[in-house]
Amino acid sequence: MTALRTSGQLDFSSLKKGLQIKDGQLGAHLKKLEDVGYIFVQKDFFDRKPRTRYEISKAGSTALEEYVRTMENVLQKLKNT
DSSP: OHHHHHHHHHHHHHHHHHTTTHHHHHHHHHHHHHTTTTTEEEEEEEEEEEEEEEEOHHHHHHHHHHHHHHHHHHHHHTTTT
C-alpha cells in the first residue's frame, strides 16, 4: 500500500522486485486488497506481453492513513511507558 501511495501506479514486476517477495505471496496480498476495494487493477498488453498494473484507491488511501495514525499512537504510548 505504501509503495502504491508513494509511487502511484506500479506493475506486478516492479512491486515484486521492490518488496522482494514471491509471486504467490504478492498475488495473494494484491487479491485481498482488490477484494476490499483498496486498490484498482488494470490488465493490458505491453510489447505484446501481458501486464498487470495496480493503483491505490481513495478507500485504500484512507485506510492507509488510519493505519499510520494508529501505529503512531502505539509508538507514542510505548515511548511514554
